Each structure stands twice: as structure tokens, then as C-alpha cells.
Amino acid sequence: MSNRPRATAILELVSSCRPGWSLPQDFYLRPDVFEADLRLLEDRWVCAGHASEAPAPGDWFTTELGAQSAIIVRGEDGVLRALANVCRHRGSRVCVGPRGRGPLLTCPYHAWSYHLDGRLRAAREMPDGFDPGAFGLKALPIKVVGGLVFVSFGADPPPFGDAEPALAAMTALYGWEGARVAHRESYAVAANWKLVMENYHECYHCGPAHPEFSVLHALARPNNRTLCAEPDPKTGLADFEAWASIPDGRETARVMRSALTHGALTGSADGRPLAPPMGPAGARWDGQCVFGELGFLSAFLAYADHGVIYRFVPRAGQETEMEVIWLVAGAADAGRDYDVERLAWLWDVTSRADKRIIERNQAGVASRAYEPGPFSLMEPGTQAYVERYVAELARRADGL
Numbered sequence: 001m002s003n004r005p006r007a008t009a010i011l012e013l014v015s016s017c018r019p020g021w022s023l024p025q026d027f028y029l030r031p032d033v034f035e036a037d038l039r040l041l042e043d044r045w046v047c048a049g050h051a052s053e054a055p056a057p058g059d060w061f062t063t064e065l066g067a068q069s070a071i072i073v074r075g076e077d078g079v080l081r082a083l084a085n086v087c088r089h090r091g092s093r094v095c096v097g098p099r100g101r102g103p104l105l106t107c108p109y110h111a112w113s114y115h116l117d118g119r120l121r122a123a124r125e126m127p128d129g130f131d132p133g134a135f136g137l138k139a140l141p142i143k144v145v146g147g148l149v150f151v152s153f154g155a156d157p158p159p160f161g162d163a164e165p166a167l168a169a170m171t172a173l174y175g176w177e178g179a180r181v182a183h184r185e186s187y188a189v190a191a192n193w194k195l196v197m198e199n200y201h202e203c204y205h206c207g208p209a210h211p212e213f214s215v216l217h218a219l220a221r222p223n224n225r226t227l228c229a230e231p232d233p234k235t236g237l238a239d240f241e242a243w244a245s246i247p248d249g250r251e252t253a254r255v256m257r258s259a260l261t262h263g264a265l266t267g268s269a270d271g272r273p274l275a276p277p278m279g280p281a282g283a284r285w286d287g288q289c290v291f292g293e294l295g296f297l298s299a300f301l302a303y304a305d306h307g308v309i310y311r312f313v314p315r316a317g318q319e320t321e322m323e324v325i326w327l328v329a330g331a332a333d334a335g336r337d338y339d340v341e342r343l344a345w346l347w348d349v350t351s352r353a354d355k356r357i358i359e360r361n362q363a364g365v366a367s368r369a370y371e372p373g374p375f376s377l378m379e380p381g382t383q384a385y386v387e388r389y390v391a392e393l394a395r396r397a398d399g400l
């Protein structure tokens with residue numbers, strides 16, 4: 001549905017952007033921009049988690065974005081489906097909480113119950129002529145690549161095809177299809193989601209803010225583009241594949257191989273292994289890691305022995321959740337094969353530091369004295385991200 005005054009106001013704001021500079025203040029503060037952002041993000045793909053979180057029929061977990069909620073559920077037929085978490089009676093959430101299991105999905109309000117594939121099974125005391133076949137839970141688009149589960153809240157999301165090869169290469173190299181979740185943490189960041197994503201896309205701040213990360217990762221160095229320049233011989237995964245521009249709204253993924261330094265084999269305090277190796281890359285312990293991402297809100301980090309999923313969830317105009325999920329090989333046992341505290345250490349300490357610096361960024365951006373500033377040579381990822389967002393906002397302004 002077109003909202004002309006809002007579209008005009010947003011296009012005016014877009015025209016005030018200066019290439020190579022950070023965004024004007026209104027992008028981070030105006031409620032109408034946040035509303036448009038949510039529409040834009042809901043129509044694309046986001047990572048909901050890992051397929052191992054619902055291993056057996058009846059297992060489900062939920063994922064949210066703005067006012068939207070999806071149930072990711074494993075059916076009797078073993079197929080993973082995404083269903084809108086909205087009861088077809090009078091609209092209650094059906095599944096409450098992050099995860100659960102059961103033979104049916106039963107609405108807690110008036111107890112309508114649904115089969116695991118979304119079909120309505122039973123509704124009490126309905127009038128003659130009521131057709132249960134017309135009241136199944138709505139199906140949402142879902143895609144599973146190498147164990148990663150992606151959903152969209154849009155009826156017609158962009159084709160996944162452009163994004164899939166890069167994600168498939170990364171997940172195959174690190175055996176993510178057979179992985180399982182070892183740990184998860186959630187970080188509430190009091191900042192607009194774009195400040196969180198801008199921070200994620202540059203390592204200009206890594207030196208000052210992340211001493212633990214910087215000692216291990218070549219990415220923290222100014223000349224990191226020259227490191228790890230050879231594509232992986234087996235998968236063709238290249239160093240620093242740039243974002244494709246998406247003027248026509250296709251979904252995009254990026255993967256980027258990068259070297260570890262000082263002989264480190266993984267992202268641990270001493271560079272030594274944390275868990276059993278994962279996939280062919282783990283078998284080689286090649287001193288590399290891979291950073292990956294999909295669309296606007298999902299990011300991944302693969303080491304030889306563990307993986308990290310970053311799920312960024314805008315909650316309100318100046319409130320964003322960062323959920324971090326740690327993966328290990330499916331056969332690895334906590335205590336015997338890995339220690340959760342050691343495993344989670346690097347990205348926990350890094351996420352806590354990011355929360356602090358992003359919240360200070362939000363505080364400054366909200367002040368009268370804020371004006372856009374120029375990007376450094378170490379912020380091309382953030383500049384590309386911002387340009388991609390602004391182009392998409394302008395392209396879709398009429399329909400948001």
C-alpha cells in the first residue's frame with residue numbers, strides 16, 4: 001500500500017545523503033523511517049537459526065522481526081516449515097516462547113489446534129458450514145542452506161539464488177550441515193539497528209575496542225586486503241568478495257576468507273583448538289576463518305572448530321537485539337570435547353564491547369551537534385552497507 005506523504009518525506013531524506021559520509025541524523029531517530037525500515041527488512045530474508053534446533057518431528061522454535069513472528073517447525077514428514085505465528089481464529093500468537101515440542105500446535109487462547117504442517121485440526125463449537133480447510137496457519141517462505149534456516153515475512157521475497165552459492169560454499173567448507181548449537185547469548189543494544197550494522201561492517205574500531213579480536217585476526221589490520229588472497233582450492237571461496245550491488249532488489253550474500261595471525265588455529269584466547277574440527281577446513285586447520293553474511297540482518301563466522309551466527313533483530317527505533325549462537329560439530333559433547341566458557345569467550349567479550357561503543361554512538365548521533373562525518377579507508381564495508389540500504393530504501397519508498 002502506497003503512503004505518498006511518507007514516501008515523499010523519505011525520498012527527501014535520501015536526497016540529503018552525501019556519498020562517502022555517514023547518514024543524516026533523521027535516519028536514526030525518525031519513527032517513520034523506522035517503520036519503513038521494518039517493511040523493507042520483513043520483505044527480505046533473515047536467518048532464523050540452525051536446523052539442528054528442531055531435529056525431530058514436533059520440534060519448533062520461533063523467530064521475530066518487528067511485529068512479525070514465525071514458527072519454524074519440523075513436520076511428521078521430516079520437512080522444516082515456516083508458519084506465521086498468528087492464529088486464524090482471532091489472531092493470538094500460537095507458539096509462545098523461543099522453542100518447544102509437541103504433536104500439535106495449539107493456540108493458548110481458545111485452543112484451536114493445528115497439525116505440524118499448519119492445517120487446522122480442530123476448532124470447538126464452530127457454526128455449521130465452517131470449513132477447517134480454509135483456516136490453516138499461513139505458510140511463510142523458508143530456505144535451508146547447509147543447516148542455516150532462512151525465512152522471509154514477505155509474500156514475494158527476492159530470489160534466493162544469488163545468495164545461495166556463497167552460503168553453500170561456506171557451510172560446506174566448515175561442515176555446518178551436521179553442526180549443532182552449543183551456546184547462545186542475547187545482547188540488548190540501546191541503538192538504532194543501522195548503527196549496530198554499521199559497526200559490524202567495519203574494523204576501524206577493532207584496534208581501540210577489541211584487543212582480544214585484534215591480536216588473532218588479520219582483518220583488524222589496515223592492509224588486510226592483501227592477506228589470504230588465494231581462493232580456497234576446493235570451493236573457490238575467494239578473499240574479499242565484494243557485495244554485489246542490488247539495484248533490482250535481489251538478495252545478496254557475501255563470504256570473505258581472512259587469515260588468523262600469530263599461528264592461531266581458531267578464535268581462542270591462546271589460538272589453540274577449542275573443539276573437534278568441523279568439515280574439510282577443520283581437518284586442515286588452515287589458519288583461516290570465513291566471515292559471511294546474508295541480506296541486511298544475518299552474519300556468520302566460521303572457524304575450523306566452531307561457528308558463530310549473528311542474528312540482528314530491530315526491536316524499536318533505538319533498540320536492537322544481537323543474538324549470538326555458537327555452533328560445534330554435531331558429535332561434540334560439552335565438557336568432554338569443549339568447554340562452553342572458552343568456546344564463547346572471544347565473541348562474548350567482543351559483543352559486550354560492541355554494545356558499549358554502539359550505545360555511545362547512538363547517544364552522540366541523537367545530540368544536536370551531530371552531523372554526518374567522512375568514512376575512513378578502513379570502513380569500505382560500512383560505506384557499501386549504507387549505500388545498499390539507502391538505494392533499497394529509495395527504490396522501495398513508494399511501497400513501504
Ligand code: FES
Nearest residue numbers: 087089090107110
Ligand atoms: S485466537 Fe487462537 S483459538 Fe482463539
Ligand SMILES: [Fe+2]
Nearest residue numbers: 199205210354
Ligand atoms: Fe566490533
